[in-house]
Amino acid sequence: MPSHLSADRPAPQPPERDAVDAVDALINRTRRLRGDVDAVRRESVLIDEEDPQMRWQRALCELAVHHLDDLGAQLGQLKEGIPSEASQQPTGCATQGVEDMTAGRPESGSLVGRVGSAEWNLLTDEVTWSEELFVIFGRSPDAGPLSLDDLPSMLLPEDQPLLTSLVTDCLVDGKPIDGEFRILRADGRMRTLHMMGEPVLDTEGRTASMWAVLRDVSELRRSQQVVLRSHDSLRRREHMARTEHRMAVELQEAVLPPWRGSLQLPSKGAGALDIAAHYLPSESSSLIGGDWYDALELPDGRTVLTVGDLTGHGIQATSAMAMLLGALRGMAVAGIEPGTLMGHLNQLLESSVQPALGSAVCCRFDPSTGILAWAQAGHPAPLLFRDGEGRPLLPPDGVLLGATSGVAYEQDEVHLLAGDVLVLHTDGLNRHSDRRASPDALLALAPHFARARTAQECVRTVVTEFGGTERLDDACVLIARIGT
The missing domain is CATH 3.60.40.10 (PPM-type phosphatase domain)
Structure with a gap:
């Protein structure tokens, strides 16, 4: 039967070439920016380790590199072409994630608004948390920060061994921390945190404290899961379409x-x-x-x-x-x-x-x-x-x-x-x-x-x-x- 589209008036086509060029430009800019931030990060290694401000600067550089790597991966997916359902769903999920994390807080879209720092002093048992970390954990500052012994209690049971292993390797062997785990807050909301930390040594080279930066990556991980589910759904639809096409051809050949x-x-x-x-x-x-x-x-x-x-x-x-x-x-x-x-x-x-x-x-x-x-x-x-x-x-x-x-x-x-x-x-x-x-x-x-x-x-x-x-x-x- 005839198509509803007129032969003299074809359906308008999207400016695909312009879109691809724009994404390529964003990818190139992201790569250049990542290189600049990485250079600053390498220079910060030479800065005095005892300066907390410098440690914070280096940690922010580390987090910025992670963000740019994530952005580069997502731009690559965009260039490859993500189904329309996937392009819509992550937006809604991401918005919900930001609302869950930052209800009632200003400037929740900034990097710092999703990052907090902590230091656990092994000599004095003193624990210091930044204001942002209390917000991320959904914990009142009046309740005080969590010690290293109490911290695993907020994690999902299956993630607790991972945190224990990361902390032990840091305190005993002096290894830097770089891992991800999920916490269940008092309000019932689950968040995914990326933790980067390192031991702070005293003058004799012994571990005196542990310093860490934690980033809330819940929104990013949720979006990635939606993309993966969308890709799986697309593959299933493509398989069903191929199967239906084959059946239609076989039926047509059998009838004609x-x-x-x-x-x-x-x-x-x-x-x-x-x-x-x-x-x-x-x-x-x-x-x-x-x-x-x-x-x-x-x-x-x-x-x-x-x-x-x-x-x-x-x-x-x-x-x-x-x-x-x-x-x-x-x-x-x-x-x-x-x-x-x-x-x-x-x-x-x-x-x-x-x-x-x-x-x-x-x-x-x-x-x-x-x-x-x-x-x-x-x-x-x-x-x-x-x-x-x-x-x-x-x-x-x-x-x-x-x-x-x-x-x-x-x-x-x-x-x-x-x-x-x-x-x-x-x-x-x-x-x-x-x-x-x-x-x-x-x-x-x-x-x-x-x-x-x-x-x-x-x-x-x-x-x-x-x-x-x-x-x-x-x-x-x-x-x-x-x-x-």
Whole structure:
């Protein structure tokens, strides 16, 4: 069926190149800034270790590098392309995370607002926490800071061994701390903290205290989890889409006539039709639609030719097409006239569990008289080629299948002569899938059809002319050449 987009007015496209360039520029700026901060961090190592202000400066540089690394990773994901769901969900989650962490606090979006420092003096048992750290832990300053023995009590049980190991390595072996754990605050909110620390040595080289900076990374980790879930969801959808596409193709191949090349109907007697057909996929081969073609020899020696098109794509469209084509074949064999047959198909679609719209044309040819009786339902009329010229048949009245109930479909007749070529096609064959497009391009093939010796040669001509056309929909063409 025709697309709702006009061929003359294509859907506006996003400025993808500009977006990619902008992201590349941000990535380059982030890399340069990270290099500058890293240089400051390396210089700070040479600064007096006993100066708390200098330790704080170096810690902030370490945290800034972590932030820039995180930003670089996220920009890389953005450049690769994140599903629209993922681009929306993290924003909401991140906003909620900031509200949870900083309710009632000003300037919560700054780096310092999410970072706190602490020092545990091993000689005096004195503990010093910055104001920000109390906020991060959701702990009142009146309650005082937590000692190293009490600190694990706020962690989730599964994270407590990690913190114990980090602190032990720092105090006993002098190793720096760099780890991540989750805490459960008194208000029931869980936060994820990144801790960086180091031992502070006395004049004899013994560990006198432990100094640390803690960063609340809850928002970042939540966003990363949403992105991962979105990627997993995207992979599942892609797998389902590939599976559905494969099933749709297999169903289509099982339902459409299995013959390739030319088919002679009826198989015996004079005036047989030389028939050939071809299915042309859409510009996007993943769009398997409900197009069909069929040729069927009836018990009385007459031949039924039909093409049609149902709305939609995928399994639903191909399964509905299989149902409709099966019903058409059964009614044709039962001797039902094309016009009456269209009325029954309309009723079938209307009463279907999954209603759809469709167009179709049904022709019945009698080789003994040369009479073609036909009816159509909102479908392009067959084209008749004779003596090197072509024209569309004047269509009898008929609305789309499934559009309305209780309608009658008219039937018309035309006398065919030996050597005539009859072309049936779905509307997707026209350029840009424009139903209103004239059949001029097909009619212009009249000289080629006049020179062709078989219906298969005619089909090859059509495929050559239309096979490379950018179509928004798939298409079918069926050509019958009347024999002597």
